[in-house]
Amino acid sequence: MADRSIKLLTYNVHSCIGNDRKLDPGRIASVIAEAGADIVALQEVDVLRRRTGGIDQAHLIASLLNMQAHFHPALSIAEEQYGDAIITALPTSAVKAGPLPSIGEQRGALSVEVLVGDRKLLVVNTHLGLRGRERIRQMTTLLNSGWLRGTIEEPLPTILCGDFNAIPSSATYRLATRSLNDAQIGGKAAPRATFPSRYPLMRLDHIFVTDDLVVNRATVLQNRLTRVASDHLPLFAEISFS
Secondary structure, three states: OOOOEEEEEEEEHHHHHHHOOOOOOHHHHHHHHHHHOOEEEEEEEEOHHHOOOOEEEHHHHHHOOOEEEEEEEEEEEOOEEEEEEEEEOOOOEEEEEEEEEOOOOOOEEEEEEEOOOOOOEEEEEEEOOOOOHHHHHHHHHHHHHOOOOOOOOEEOOEEEEOOOOOOOOHHHHHHHHHHHOOOOOOOOOOOEEEEEOOOOOOEEEEEOOOEEEEEEEEEEEEOHHHHHHOOOOOOEEEEEOO
């Protein structure tokens, strides 16, 4: 069990509003179910927002998949919340959530310790800002302020994933890859773009892993369903402990 691989999916779900303008959390759950993911990192999740019918998208999607949801609102206006979620059926322990330094819209990160057999894995989900300078500050915060690796006493294999709004030639991406490995690099397949979902041109969504993890495969899920369900395509990786 300790050697089992983990299937992880990161997905900006655009408040579950598809390119056909339909609001459909069930469609997002179908994409995840089809992928067979064990751990799912979602960005742009609406919770109790009037614009999306006042439902809790994080817990609805999790319940459709028989999983548990951890949600962090990067933005809260009265009851209405918007942010990032990690959903999984695996046992979870320590959860950390908080804001990142932001210039425009407030951004945050969510980290969850997941038990895989008898091994602990730290999964960190984020959605970075739209300005280059802001993203560098946010990535620097994630890399240097105790978000990754767990504690000094118990450093953990870590996955950092999400919508980084950063293409591979950007300073933000280069900063991340100084200490982390890009799951889409090094495999047999060429890296693929994730945005926009109809005609993907930019690689904005990433899965980064620490050196003590091995990426068995990584792929962007592009089919009829994913091209319409959100404005981003989901990024999937199968990862093992080294």
